[in-house]
Amino acid sequence: MEAQILFLYLSLLALSLNFLFQYLKPRLSRMLQPSLETQAKAAILSRKEVAEFLDSPIVEVVEEEEDEDIYTISSSTFDFDPYMASKAEAVNKALDEAIPVGEPLKIHEAMRYAVLAAGKRVRPILCLASCGLVGGEENAAMPAACAVEMIHTMSLIKDDLPCMDNDDLRRGKPTTHKAFGEGIAILSGGALLSLAFEHMTTAEISSERMVWAVRELARSIGTRGLVAGQAKDISSEGLELNDVGLEHLEFIHVHKTAVLLETAAVLGAIIGGGSDEEIESVRKFARCIGLLFQVVDDILDETKSSEELGKTAGKDQLLGKLTYPKLMGLEKSKEFVKRLTKDARQHLHGFSTEKVAPLVALTNFIANRNK
Template identity: 65%
Template sequence: MKSKAKKVNKALDDAIPLQNPIKIHEAMRYSLLAGGKRVRPILCLAACELVGGDEAVAIPVACAIEMIHTMSLIHDDLPCMDNDDLRRGKPTSHKAFDEATAILAGDSLLSLSFEHVAAETENVSASRIVRAIAEMGSAVGSEGLVAGQVVDLCSEGKELSLDELEYIHVHKTSKLLEAAVVCGAIMGGGDDIEIERLRKYARFIGLLFQVVDDILDVTKSSEELGKTAGKDLVSDKATYPKLMGLEKTKEFVGELVGKAMEELSCFDALRAAPLYHLADYIAYRQN
């Protein structure tokens, strides 16, 4: 996992050279290279290898998924959205630069993500590249990340049901994790059955990811998280611990890990080891 993260970091660094206009490339690099956990690209590469592909064929799409993720963080942090000052332990993009630059850096990362996959993917058939691009798009737009953020913004201060909460998480978190895994499997040459099993795995992982985020928000400090802690309580946001209680939420984590791992049972256990490990890592991470 560490070697995968290193490769991704190197590839991300190479993907955006510091060229003119300097300011926008600085802003793109500032957020993209701020040292995230790289969970999405690692999942992407692991899925590629699980279906028998060489890791290298999925590097461009793994980077693209991380660019999309970074774009969504930059835009979600804006004053007119979640108005967050701290992200990954550093000032958010609009604080380090300014609002216009933050918006444009996000736009540019989003556009580059698609361009990067189209221009840089090698040794994969064009039809698989097209399929991956459609998958990425559906994870971002008004049926993906954007849908989640819109509903999230509309529901602040309202009482949410568990179903509504799940809608937000599925769209804000699961969809992109799903795209990461599915695109990795597409690039790796996976067949339709393998891709659909991995899609289900990713959905459980996605939900898991958010449930754990909610737990961390109420149990950890800002310093430990590298972002503002306790924010959900202050803003009166619906969270799993609030709706289910902390103990039940922790039980739910165990249940989701089990379901995710079940989807891997049809694959070779050795090859699937990184994805088992990732499920564990996401469930029991401390920040």
């Protein structure tokens, strides 16, 4: 009898320890995970071949035979344009509902003016696609997708202010401070930032996943994310090329541009129920396309007109900003686009070929966009 009781106690102890381990494992993993700042630095410093890449001659890039299970499906069977149109329509509808007209009227009008302007919606679509990649439902990720777009729009409102980049045109329309005045523009940006977090918490997911998502989003916009990139960008205006290197430029854009694209994808994977390994793969993929987005942006700023872009062209050069064409040259920047595109694709290996197709197509869209 005593032996049976002892066995029962030992069995209960074993079950309890196993439960405790399973409960603590994901928390310990995230506690030990490097901060966004550390990850960004690692992404920069790990690029040991930078010097070789910059010193290598410019070559005609021959398209390699694409991997049958991932690349071919996106180009031959996946219809990307209807996918983007339907997702953008769903995001726009959700944003419209998330920011109803109310008092104070001017603030809400300015918020809606900025957010509902004709944007590409790359970040929210990336969030939705990443959620689907790990098996999640789109409706669960939509609040986070809207939150990311609200924060992105807030950053554009602030960037366009006279004290920052001083721009008059955004998404084919006068910038928010031109339409509503600087005071209302600043307040509407702050309101969008606040609403983003409030709105994201309406998602029906576990409290643990929600806390994780909130922490990721908060990190991406502070002094380890958007603010860091913008501050470095401002302080770098007018610097001579001899004073900076590719690492300096990458720091700006990993924080200013890439981090929010990265966070959008990571939020989708978190909300979709992805494992730690899946989320890390999504993070690496999104970091590549985040940087890719900026390199393409710099090329377009130098090669397209304001009418084509829907925003002021040539502004970076006028302000003496650091850009990839300025640092690398235009042709080398185009070669860098191909390299980042290939790197991004490689991080998607191992996922379902059907579910990975939108992200492969989105990568191609970012690499080949013309505005």
